[in-house]
Amino acid sequence: MAQYNRRSRIVTEGPRRSPNRAMLRAVGFGDDDFQRPIVGIANAHSTITPCNIGIGALAARAEQAVREAGGMPQTFGTITISDGISMGTPGMKYSLVSRDVIADAIETVVNGQSMDGILATGGCDKNMPGAMIALARMNVPGIFVYGGTIKPGHYKGQDLTIVSAFEAVGQHGAGKLSEEDLHGVERNACPGAGSCGGMFTANTMSSAFEAMGMSLPGSSTQAAEDSEKSDSAARSAEVLLDAIRANRRPRDIMTREAFENALTVVMALGGSTNAVLHLLAIAHSADVRLEIDDVERIRRRVPVLCDLKPSGRYVTTQFHAVGGTPQVMKMLLNAGLLHGECLTISGQTLAEVLETVPDAPQPDQDIIRPMHEPLYAQGHLAVLKGNLAEEGAVAKITGLKRTAISGPARCFDSEEDCLDAILAGSIRAGDIVVIRYEGPRGGPGMREMLAPTAAIIGAGLGDSVGLITDGRFSGGTYGMVVGHVAPEAARGGAIALVRDGDTIEIDAGENRLWLHVDEAELESRRAEWKPPAPRFDRGVLGKYARTVGSASRGAVTDDFS
Secondary structure: OOOOOOHHHHHHHHHHHHHHHHHHHHHHOHHHHHOOOOEEEEEEEOOOOOOOHHHHHHHHHHHHHHHHOOOEEEEEEOOOOHHHOOOOOHHHHHHHHHHHHHHHHHHHHHHHHOOEEEEEOOOOHHHHHHHHHHHHHHOOOOEEOOOOOOOOEOOOOEEHHHHHHHHHHHHHHHOOHHHHHHHHHHHOOOOOOOOOOOOHHHHHHHHHHHHHOOOOOOOOEEOOOHHHHHHHHHHHHHHHHHHHHOOOOOOHHHOOOHHHHHHHHHHHHHHOOHHHHHHHHHHOOOOOOOOHHHHHHHOOOOOOEEEEEOOOOHHHHHHHHHOHHHHHHHHHHHOOOOOOOOOOOOOOOOHHOOOOOOOOOOOOOEOOOOOOOOOOOOOOEEEEEEEOEEEEEEEOOOOOOOOOOEEEEEEEEEHOOOOHHOOOOOOOOEEEEEOOOOOOOOOOOEEEOHHHHHHHHHHHOOOOOOOEOOOOOOOOOOOEEEEEOOHHHHHHOHHHHOOOOOEEEEEOOOOOOOOOOOOOHHHHHHHHHOOOOOOOOOHHHHHHHOOOOHHOOOOOOOOOO
């Protein structure tokens, strides 16, 4: 019997053979199909968000390709919520939670049905790490198919993304944008299907997975509405069938070196802070030792090569047109910054995959900079530590005129209270905004702070106001902001002890996040502090708050060590 066929051992052997075969016949199996590899297709199609609205067609194309390649497809649904739509609302508490719900669901179906392989699809931010966490846990041959990026919107000669709409709110609140133009931006920011169009979280993670070898080369920056995306889904199915027959598994591919490749590419692209959280979580599931300090080590040796939104000028479709992620990877490989010997899902090494990619980008473009003339000499995701973040915090430092700021704290125990203060004009240049009790446990769910950060940018305070939080940031965030502060406030971290007027120092150049209050005073405050009552004691948020770990370890829900 073929080594790959887990299901065939169940349906052709033992006393339960006939009932199992009978049920499978009811969903379309014929006599010969029982000997074929059973391939799960995790279909993340949804009309909830433009990120996922095109995935149903991709899943159908993949299903057809699985049959033609000799496999037996079985399609099942996975969930999504829209980060962009839930942003700034209580619904955003469910965003990071959905990552683990997706991982648990895929693991449950694939292992519960003894499938031989899995083709996972995704579009919105948490679909991707959720799927990859599941693939790493199960270690069944698998491949990821990205739903694709959205094309840019246009208004009055400007390329727009979803972040444009959030920043427009801040500009309007500061009296810098008319009501007409506010509505003009909102109506034109998202023209069709696909994930948010800059190098935000979705495009960052798709690029990271391509760098890891878990998706096809060139697939991470394709537009959702272009035919090449559908063709890539079909080709992914063919490659997966070959991987099943060769018994090529995710943990053969997701090695320590592959994670270093992923982080290297994220740095070179100027990608999202969320990549740190998600790659730590995936590494945990793959049983690979990856720590937050590895992020800083890689940052120091990798330049930022791409001028991409949110802090840059270009969108992902424009990046794709000049070579996309493969072009950047080839440059990094030539510079000795990638592990070219890493295995990919196709069975080729990374170096073999990149062999035909040009050594240098096209000379008539300025989206991808040459290695000798990078946008920034070092990576943009800095890990900060200090008495405010003993386990670490993450700062995104691209596009900043300065990387250090010190000033009085303005403390808020929720995102909503902070946003109200910004829109009311009560945040001044030099302030350090503190948003706490929004961490993995305290939120719960570690909401993204795009609404406050976009409002700060829109008000013209991006270079003069700092912001720290135990929550997260959208991939669309930029400015002097520090997230993932750990330990979080709900666990008694020092961020819970900050009071209005305390001096906070953010120094990304020195990797320092410091509260300038003497230790005796901090100990006195710590003795007075009491853990807040859980905001939810039932349901998915209640369960999540009780099981989730520190952001410094990926905010995973199954770390029982």
